[in-house]
Amino acid sequence: MKLRFPRRATDRATDPDGSAEQTRDSDSFGEEDEDEFGFSDESPLDFPEPAAVTRRRRRRRRILTLLISIAVLLGVVATLYFSPLLVVRAIAVQDNELLTDERAQELLGPLHGTPLAQVSQRDVENLLEDEHAVDEVIVAARLPEGLEILVIEHPPVAEVHVGEEILFYSQEGELIRTFDESQRSDAEGYATPVISAEAALENESVFRTIVSVLGQLPEGARESLDSATAESRDSVQLELQDGRTVVWGNDERGEEKAAVLEAILGSPAAEFDGVEVLDISTPSAPVTR
Incomplete structure (x- = not known):
């Protein structure tokens, strides 16, 4: 805030020859020009702006900057969301x-x-x-x-052959892929023991127990199997590719049984010479015969 003071009358007086004006000019010591009412354009009494006013001004600037940023962001989002230039092709x-x-x-x-x-x-x-x-x-x-x-x-855990078709099933017993005769080669290479069509189609609960058992096996163990069958939910049997039969029983304690089967499959073949049946239905006491 600036205060202006009127000039003295002596300052406004001028001699005909302009000497007074010249005297005033010489005494101004570089002061700025004065207006017609005698107030200087610049005054040495400049008061600082109140802090509250400064804070309000800064706050308004921040709010304005934020609003501009939001508007730009919304424009970008709208462009991406509706633009026909960025569509799925x-x-x-x-x-x-x-x-x-x-x-x-x-x-x-x-x-x-x-x-x-x-x-x-x-x-x-x-x-x-x-x-x-x-x-x-x-x-x-x-x-x-x-x-x-x-x-x-979902990894397939079993396959069922119906006519010329090969049906892949998941651990939950859901059909996940059907291969026809022309796609037979595509069905190769999966760890999917064969379940007889009778076991798969005649009794749904028994079939679900079989695939549940197969799903509990690591893929490496399933690769050693040729087929799986059961007459009831408590009599699941697995046929190994070398001809041996694994009596699994029901689908309880599957993790323990899988560990026993893996240990057997990893043992030297000589240890099981003459063994045709591996009964691991009680995994804590497996039996061979």
């Missing part, structure tokens, strides 16, 4: 062995043309939910115009 599916590429692209077709920002994990899961081979998916945008979908599948 290509979908890459990875780690899908049981779910074929053709089937995956068919199911995911509705996503084409959708803005990338509008595609969610849940959208992809809904489109693939009827595929029992799919356990979960991981979805990522691949700019500028693609999606990348990583598929995690």
